[in-house]
Amino acid sequence: MKSKVQLISQIKKEQKKTHMHIPLIVLLILTLILSVLSVTDLEWEDKISVNRGFSLFFYGLVFFTVLYHVLNNLLLRTASGQKFMKTYKLSIADVYDISNKQVSAVQAIFCCITGITCCTYSCTRDIMRTSHFISEAYAWFGAAYFLYDIWSMYKVHNAKTIQASMNGDVKKGGVKFLSYLKTHAVIVGHHIFIGAFGFLVITYLRGGLGDCFFGFVYLMEASTPFVSLRGILSKIGLKSSNLYVINGLVMLGTFFICRVAMFPCVIYLYARTVDLDYISAIRSLPNGCKISILTLLLPQIYWFLLMVKGASQVLKGKVTNAKKKNLKNTH
Template identity: 55%
Template structure:
C-alpha cells in the first residue's frame, strides 16, 4: 500500500495501470477455474497462481480507491465535503475492500451450499471451496498490513516536534510518552482481529485445502456465508467516518448488521451441527460430542470471537437506541454527586 505523496502526473499514469492490473487479475483467476468440473480438485500450481492473483487484485483495488480519493478532483470534493483526512480515506478504503471480499466469499458459499449440501452432506465437494480458499487467503494477510497502515496514519495526525517526537497530552497538561507504532505494538493492540485473520487465512486454508481428506465441503459453504454480515459492518464504519452516525441510514444499516451477524455468524455453525446430527441420525448433543477434538476446538475458535463482537454490537445498538436513558442516568449521577 502506497504511503507517500504522488505528483499529479504520477496518479494519472498509475491509476489506469492499477485498473488494468485489477481487471486482468480477476479475469485470469476466473479463467483458471471456470472450465473445471464441479468436483475437480485445485492443484497446488493452480492454487498458488490464484493466491498471487488474489494479492494483486486486493492490493490494486485498494490503491485504485486510495488514489481516486486522494489525488483526483472527485476525491478532493468528497474529502472536503465530509472533512476527511488521509487516515480516514485509508480506513474507508480498507472497509470497502473488506466488503468486496465478503461479496466474493458469499458467492462462493452460496455455490458450495447449493451444490454440496443438497447432495451428500459428508462427501460431496465443489471446486469453488478450494479455489476461493487459495484466492481469498491473500486478502486476510493483505488486510493485516492494511489495518496496520491505517493505524499508523491515525497516529501521524499528531503535531510533531522539530526533533521528530510527537506532542501528546494526558489531559491535565502533562506530556506523556509517545505511543509505540511498531507492527508488534499494533498486534498487541488488536489481538482478536489479528488472531481471527491468521486463523482464517492460515489454519482455515489448510483445513479446506489439505486437512479435510475426502470429507465434503458443505460446512465450509456455511463458513463462507458468515461473511454476509461484513458489508454491513464495513458500511457502519464508513458512515461513522463520514460523520453520519445520526442519520436514518446508519440506524437501518445497524439493524441489518445485527440481523445478518446473528444469523450468519452466531447461529450458522450450531445450525451446521444440527444438520450433521440429522445426517448421522443422532441427538444434537451426541452429534457434537462425536465430532473430533480438533473439529470442536476449531468451531470454538471460530465462534467465540463472533459472540464477543456480537455482544459489542448489541451494546452499541442499545446506546444508540436508548440515548435518553443513558442521559437520564448520567443526570441522576451528577445530581447525586
C-alpha cells in the same frame, strides 16, 4: 518540522500520480479475469493442484492490493473524490481507512459467493463427501487477503501517526513496517493464524469432507459489508443519521443469523444426515471439530452482545433526541 516535511512530500507524491487509477483499474479487471480463467477447465468436484493454487494466491495478492490503491486514487486523485474529501473533512489517513474497509467488504462478498455456491452444490448431494472446487480455489485466493490486510492496516496506522505528528499529538513521524509488526503483534498474529489455519483446514486437513459445512463458514462473512459501512458512515460524520441506524440493525440481524444461529443449524443438518439426535450428533463429532466450533462460536457470541449493547445505546439516543425535539416544538 520533520513530520511537516513528510506530509508535504506525501501530498506531492499523491498529486504526481493523478491518473494512476486508470491503469490500475485495467490491472484489477485483468487479474480478476485471469483468476476466473485459471479454474474454468475444472470439473465441479476437481481438486486444486498446488501450482494452480499458488497462481490463485498470487492473483489474490495482486487483486486486493491493487483494489486498495484504486480506491485510494479515486478519492485522492480525482475531482469528485477531492470534493468528497472536502465535504466530509477527510484526511489522507481517513481515506486509507475507508479504502481498507471497502476492500474488506469486497472480500466478504467473494466469500459469500463462494459459500452460496458450496451450499447450493454440496448440501443438495452427499453433504459429507461432495465438494465443489470453488471452496479450495477461494481458500487459495482469499488467503492472500490476510497478508494484504496486514500491509493495509500498517498503511492506515502510519498515516494516522504522521497526521498526529502534524497536530503535535506525538513527537515522531512515520512508523517502520517492522516496528508496526512488533507493536501490533496480536492483530498481526490473528491475521496470520486465521489465514493459515483456515486455508489448511479447507484445502488439506478436512480430507475432502464437509464441503457443505464450510460453505456456511464462508457465509459468516455476510455481516462484514455492513460492519464496514458502519465504520465508513461513522468516519464521514453520519453516525446520527437514519442510514447509520438502519445499517446497524441489518448488521445486527445478519451477524446473528450468519455467525451465531448458523452453528446450531449446521449441527442440526449434520444430525439429520447421520441419523442421530442432536446431542448424540454433537458427541459423535471429533474432539478437534468440537474445539474448532467453540473457538469460532464463543467470540461471535461476545461480539454479538457488544453489538446489541451498542445498538440499544444508539436507539436510546434517537428516542431521547426525538423527545427533546417534540418538547421544543410544543413550547
